[in-house]
Every structure is written in C-alpha cells, then in structure tokens.
Amino acid sequence: MLTFLHAADFHLDSPFHALPPEQAAERRQEQRQLLTRLADTARQAQVDLVFLAGDLFDGQRARPETVQALYQVLEELEAEVFLSPGNHDPYSPTSPYGKFPWPDHVHIFTQAAPARVEVPQLGAVVYGSAFTSLYRMDSPLAGFHAQEEDLAAFGCFHGDLSSAHSRYGPITHNEIAASGLHYLALGHSHSASGLKRAGKTYYAWPGCPEGRGFDETGDKGVYLGQLEGGRVSLDFVPLARRRYLTPSLDITGQDPAQALEALIRASRPEDILRISLTGTRDPDNEPNLTALTALASGYFYSASLYDNTTLSQALWARMEEDTLTGLFLRAMAQRLQEAAPSERPLLERAVRFGLAALEGREEPQ
Known part of the structure; x- marks a missing residue:
C-alpha cells in the first residue's frame, strides 16, 4: 500500500483586493501558515508521496518570505514531493521554481511534455509536466500512456476538464482513461471534485486549501489517499482557517x-x-x-x-x-x-x- 497527500491551488501571495490593506497582509500571512498545516497533515498521516498540482503561487513572482516558507516546509517533509507549476506560476528560469535550489526529494517538473521520475524505494513512478506560460491550449495528456507493469503509476498535472476550448491545459475523459495511470493528481479547479474514475485510472481535483472570495465558499482542504491493489481511496481533510x-x-x-x-x-x-x-x-x-x-x-x-x-x-x-x-x-x-x-x-x-x-x-x- 502507498499513501499520498494531494493538494493544489494555494495561490500564495494573493492580493486580496476586497479587504483593507491590513487585513490583506494578514490574509497573506495566513496563507503561509497553510503550508505548516499541510506539512503537519502529511507527517501525521506518514504519507509516502506528496503531490502539489500547480498554482502554489498566485503569480510568476513571489515574496522572499513566501518562497522561504515553502522551502522550509518541503525540506522538513520525509515524503517524496512532486510539484507541477500551473498557469498562475508557470515554470521559467526566473520563476521561484527555477531561480532557487530546492531539496533533493522535491521534484519540480520543468517542461510541457510529461517527464518520468522513478521512486524505486517505493516501487512507484510519477509523471508530470509544467505550464511554461500563462496559457496552454493543448492537453498535457495528449498521446500519453504510462507503460508500467510492475510499478505504481501516478500523475501530477495542472489542467482543466471543463472544456475542450480551455486555455488551461484541456484534458479529456478519454485521455485520462488511456493514460495507464493508477492515480492522476490534478490541479486548477478550486472545488474539490471527489474521487472520479476514467477506465482504470482514478483522478481528482482537491480544490483550493482555503477560499479567497465568495466564489470559493465552504470547507476547503486537501486529499489524503491510498493506493492498494490497483484501487484508490481518498479522504478529504479540511485545512482552511477561514471559510x-x-x-x-x-x-x-x-x-x-x-x-x-x-x-x-x-x-x-x-x-x-x-x-x-x-x-x-x-x-x-x-x-x-x-x-x-x-x-x-x-x-x-x-x-x-x-x-x-x-x-x-x-x-x-x-x-x-x-x-x-x-x-x-x-x-x-x-x-x-x-x-x-x-x-x-x-x-x-x-x-x-x-x-x-x-x-x-x-x-x-
């Protein structure tokens, strides 16, 4: 059995324009505290893998204290971490992902084509890709199939299932079914999807870990998951301080x-x-x-x-x-x-x- 934590869409350093300046600054600090609760959840569950499926930052630049907070949290995790930059925080050499060194157990995908990272000690392999600009008209799963007979196959991607004409990595149900993955960890939607299945592949969006406006209402959090015997189960864990x-x-x-x-x-x-x-x-x-x-x-x-x-x-x-x-x-x-x-x-x-x-x-x- 393999255990994992799946999170996405933190949007760290959001401006919070609707709030007074003092409250906006307070909310940005509270966003950084979400990272600590994420790490606490991962440690308490003793997960093997952590999937961060994009848009950790709200923009292509980040405050130094925010980058430092993310680095410190990820450095302390014992799990293998996989991060797929999204449309808000695309990968580039000058992005926080490219400009700073990251711990060896933190794997950041840097290209649009799916890349493969094997984790031999877990008998697992993780595929993922990155947004490299603000928009992506093609599917990150186009023509993709993981041929892994003896390894647990995971995917960590940022993309949208809502429309074939989406500018944010439109993924189709058929592409998920043909992926050959056991579990596909997705980001982009700010609403938790629940566990879904296409063919033999399980997939989900965890939603954002805390709302930022009245279009993101109710409980927000992350998923804790298990993969055993080809079957996946998920538990939603609330993470938000404010709703x-x-x-x-x-x-x-x-x-x-x-x-x-x-x-x-x-x-x-x-x-x-x-x-x-x-x-x-x-x-x-x-x-x-x-x-x-x-x-x-x-x-x-x-x-x-x-x-x-x-x-x-x-x-x-x-x-x-x-x-x-x-x-x-x-x-x-x-x-x-x-x-x-x-x-x-x-x-x-x-x-x-x-x-x-x-x-x-x-x-x-």
Whole structure:
C-alpha cells in the first residue's frame, strides 16, 4: 500500500483586493501558515508521496518570505514531493521554481511534455509536466500512456476538464482513461471534485486549501489517499482557517437583530460572511442594515448584509381600488414583476415612500 497527500491551488501571495490593506497582509500571512498545516497533515498521516498540482503561487513572482516558507516546509517533509507549476506560476528560469535550489526529494517538473521520475524505494513512478506560460491550449495528456507493469503509476498535472476550448491545459475523459495511470493528481479547479474514475485510472481535483472570495465558499482542504491493489481511496481533510459563507437568514415574523444573534451563536468568528436577509416583513419593519452589519462585524472576521426580503401582502391590500393609490400600486407591482432581483429592494422602498405620500403619512425611515 502507498499513501499520498494531494493538494493544489494555494495561490500564495494573493492580493486580496476586497479587504483593507491590513487585513490583506494578514490574509497573506495566513496563507503561509497553510503550508505548516499541510506539512503537519502529511507527517501525521506518514504519507509516502506528496503531490502539489500547480498554482502554489498566485503569480510568476513571489515574496522572499513566501518562497522561504515553502522551502522550509518541503525540506522538513520525509515524503517524496512532486510539484507541477500551473498557469498562475508557470515554470521559467526566473520563476521561484527555477531561480532557487530546492531539496533533493522535491521534484519540480520543468517542461510541457510529461517527464518520468522513478521512486524505486517505493516501487512507484510519477509523471508530470509544467505550464511554461500563462496559457496552454493543448492537453498535457495528449498521446500519453504510462507503460508500467510492475510499478505504481501516478500523475501530477495542472489542467482543466471543463472544456475542450480551455486555455488551461484541456484534458479529456478519454485521455485520462488511456493514460495507464493508477492515480492522476490534478490541479486548477478550486472545488474539490471527489474521487472520479476514467477506465482504470482514478483522478481528482482537491480544490483550493482555503477560499479567497465568495466564489470559493465552504470547507476547503486537501486529499489524503491510498493506493492498494490497483484501487484508490481518498479522504478529504479540511485545512482552511477561514471559510467564505453565504447564509440566508429568514426574518419572517422575527426581529432581525435577534435572528442575526442566533446565527452568530451558531457560527465561527474566524469566518467571512455575506448574509442575505430573506422572508416577508411588514412595510414598517425595514431592517437597519447599518446596525445589523455593525453587530455582525463585531463577531466575524468580516461580514456584510443584504436585504432580500419581500413585503407582506398587507402592503398590496388596496391594489384593486379604483383610486390613485390603487393605480400606483398596480403600476409598481408590474415594475416589480419585470425587475431584476437586485432592483427589487429599491422598488419596494419606493412603494413604501409612495404610499406614505399618497396617504399623508410620515415617510418611513
């Protein structure tokens, strides 16, 4: 039996433009701490092999402290390490992979064509390739087949299965099936794929180890795997300290602040939330987003709130009246029906202001 750890897409030194400068710097430091948790996971599992399938760095240049952090972590690992540069961090003589010396047990693929590295003490062989520019229109597995009768055959590649027209190493299901590999460790997708199979070849994308935005939500981490008797099993190991989450909070019949406090009590303060207020409410019970955001921001690392509630039917009770009020409500109902979801809160607020003006009431706050 052989054991391995499979990770990809750390995107170290990401800019984190959406955060204030101090928080962005803190997040980059936390990214480097991911490397320590990666090493701890590998040591605790006593893995034989570590596959790093590309985009470890977010760009072609890296901060010296980040390169040093990666070097130190990899140097301390007892496992054989295989690294395939991706489209964000392609290999070149001036890249961090080419400019600095790396430990002997760290094997960095440096060319677009698949290269073979035998690990005789493990009875294994690992194939891999590198992006050498920001784009790659051809498949890294085109025409590839590993002819290994007596060795466990692994692949470590960066590529995309989503489209034949991808600019990021488009790989096909048939190419994976024809590869002759026992396990293909892939990078590029930031969502964990789960264990998949094409022909006799098992493959997976582990996703990124920690999200960087609301397009990378939920638990993120790495895979621990085993190869035995030609069969592969994978276990997902969460690695992220912070998660990006987009919960919906139904405030129907509730005080918004009390509903938010209940969500806070059930949540982790380390996380980053975009909270959507949903449900129906009375016209005079508009959520105070400023106060609610302040409440959430005092608990979470970062939080934002959006009002996606709808007005209760009581607001429209006079819509069928043959009056100016009825005419106004019918016109606004038609506009709401045709509006995009992002426009509805503003239109509903206009309805409340319009009704207040027509009925001679004080304008709602």
